[in-house]
Amino acid sequence: MAIKMDVEMRARIQRLGEARHRSMHWMMKEAIRQFVEREERQEAFRQAGIQAWEAYRSTGLHATQAEADAWMARLEAGEDAEPPHCHV
Template sequence: MTAAASRPVSIKVDEEMKARLNRLAEARQRTPHWMMREAITQYVEREEKREAFRQDALKAWEAYRATGLHLSAAEADAWLDQLQQGNDIDPPPCRG
């Protein structure tokens, strides 16, 4: 969304939160408006990533339920240990 396409939105915060926001904005030499936009942007980006992770987990669960294919925790750990050591190896084959 470009700046020209931005639309004002209002939110209600109590006086204590408003004062905290103003103090932090002053300390950071930013406006309260900038601080709120930054907070919302970071929150939405984090929650989008969290939701994508959740959706991937649900897809993986459904794939497991449909096929029964899996790795044991020990197999996965051994593979991840190899990757961490810099060995670019393929994952072990899934078993049913």
């Protein structure tokens, strides 16, 4: 696999690699690994949101913002609080 990049970017990667005693190859593989992991987490979050929306649309079950805020306030206060029950 080949990656085309401008001279400035190549020099920046080279400098970072030298400062960290890593090869350019390692630096690029690490950057790609971090990017893919971040994008996978973002996509999983997006998919969970879509699933939650579809569940709401099919059942109508929900908790109000006030109920969620009250629950979060209890958690912030250190209580071991159960989440609010969903209702129609």
